[in-house]
Amino acid sequence: MKWTEGIDKTSIFLYLAISIFAVANIYSVDEQLGKKQLVFLCISIFVGIIIFLMRTKFFENFSSIFYVAGVLLLIGLFPFGTEILGQKNWYKFGGFTMQPVEFAKIGVALMISHYVSGPDFDLKNRKSLYTCLAIIGIPAIVILAIPDVGSLLVFSAFFIALFREGLSGWVFGVGLIIATVFLVALAVDPLYIVVALAVIFALIILFNYYKINWNIFSITNYAVSFLLLCGLAFASPKILENMPKHQRERIEVLYKGEKAFRDTSGYNLLYSKTAIGSGGFFGKGYKEGSVTRGKFVPEQETDYIFCTVGEEWGFLGATVLVLFYTLFIGRIYYLSEQQKSGFNRVFGYCFASILMVHFCINLGMVMGLFPTVGIPLPFFSYGGSSLLAFSIMTFIFFKLNYADRNSLV
Template sequence: MKWAEGLDKLSIFLYLAISLFAVTNIYSVDESLGKKQLIFFCISLVVGGIIFMMRTKFFENFASIIYVLGVLLLIGLFPFGTEILGQKNWYKFGGFTMQPVEFAKIGVALMLSNYVSGPDFNLKYKKSVYTVLAVIGIPAIVVLAIPDVGSLLVFLAFFIALYREGLSGWFFGVIGIIAAVFLISLAINPLYVIGGIAVVFLLIIFLNFYRIHWNVMSVASFLGSFLLLAGLAYGTPKILEKMPKHQRERIEVLYKGEKAFRDTSGYNLLYSKTAIGSGGFFGKGYKEGSVTQGKFVPEQETDYIFCTVGEEWGFFGATLLVIFYAVFIGRIYYLAERQKSIFNRVFGYCFASILLIHFAINLGMVMGLFPTVGIPLPYFSYGGSSFLAFSIMTFIFFKLNYADRNSLV
């Protein structure tokens, strides 16, 4: 059919395959929730059809309005939000709930794409840097105030898109160094860490002494960087002490193991690993998983849904799912790079990067490589807000790609 020539069949197939496999696994955990997820899937297809009937320019022209609405929904959580599992990040309407942060990400992606594709954007100028930081930072600050640390981490995805558009790689280097100092300071005496930082700085100065143009600014820069990292190392244990008990334990689980907290924050991880490990190569069979059917993992239909795959479908099924995600995310990046429109390209990179961070953090959580922070597995974790938001982003990009492929420009 001629009208279907601009559709990317591979990415559409992967979206449908992952979504339907998710419904199957949620149904195994809880049949009623599985039926609801199927309804969410059908609603998403209807919404996708509506998106395909819209004009492509709609997303550019209304990007700022969608962005502002997303921020207002986040701010509205403070007076009108409902607290669920210790976080006030939900709206409740009768028997339905809605998590606005999932939809706010769409607004940020559209707004960022709109600004970057405009004539005034150039990361060599401070105005452009400050503008993109404001676009990302305003909703991020609100999310931090909720607080929703997991969703806050996802906002790093937008910097991956900006890297494609010229953001210096030093940004990620600085983030990596800060993260490394924080994590090391949790396991080692901060004074040793500060000593190590001092040695590294002295080596840098020694090896580059004649290459650096020494003046007041360069000396202040070196001294300021050292003091910042030293202060972070010294303050990290104190920050940990002031965290709520359940958040502190989620971080300590990484160092002490889940068995040390088997009755509290390590409980989910302990049984998650048990479920995944017991699946063997081909799994125990659909609805035959003892951990899954015994309801040993709380919230297994949401953040920990991957352990159901590991137990019932085994290493083979889990690996196949990982491959599907990897190919899907890689395909979105590939299609984004091929776009003629800068707006389309930036949105594609934002979308793929959000998927990537969600996917990496969620799998890291269920395998004990990352603290539990409440990050859903895209399309797979139960929840109407998450599934609908990811589907909206998916269909917007499918629409943009379709229009781009059929464009004569």
């Protein structure tokens, strides 16, 4: 049929396959929640169809309104939010809850896409860079004040989209260096790190001696960078000591193992790894997981839903799910690169990057490679607001891609 030309059937299949498989796994954990998730999925698809019938320019023209609404929803949490599991990042309406940070991501993605695709944007211009940082930073500061560290980490996804548009790779390099120094300083004596940094800086200077225009400015930059990293190395243990107990233990689990905190922050991870490991290659079978059926993992239907896949479907099922996510995210990146519209391309990169960060952190968290930070698995973790928000982003991109493919320009 002619009207179906431009609809990316591969992406739609992957979206539905992941979402339906999610309903089945949530149903295995809790039948009532599984039925609710199916209702949420039907609502999400209905909203997606409405989005697909809307004018394409609507999302670009009203991006600033979506952005402001998202920020206001976040600010409204302070007087009107409900605290759940120690975080005041939910609105509660009767028997329903809504997490506004999921919708704030949509607003930021639309606003970034609108600004970056504008005629005055140039990342080599400081004004453009600072404006992008402000668009990302304003909601990020509110999220930090909640505090919701997990959602704050997801905002790093927008820098991947900016990198595609010309942001220097040094931003990621600096971030990686800071994170590495902080984490390593928690395990070894900071003096060793200072020595290692001195050697690294000496080698950099040695190999770039004739390439750099040495003056007081460049010397000062190197000296300040070295001193700041050394200061971070000594400050890291103190920073950890002053964190709230649950946050501190979540990081310490990475170094001491989950068994050292089996009655507190390591409990979920211990049984999550037990469930995944017990599944073997083919799994124990649907609704046959002893850890899942025994409800040993608290809130298993949300952030730790992947361990249900590992236990009941085994390594084979988990691999298929990971493959589906990889194909879906890769497909969104591929389609984004094909867009003729700058707005479409940037939004696609924002969307795919958000999915990738969520996916990598959640799986790393469930397998003990990353601290527990409360990041849901997109389309898979139980929750109406999360599924609806990810579905809205999905169908916005489907609509943008459809319009782009049928454009004569």
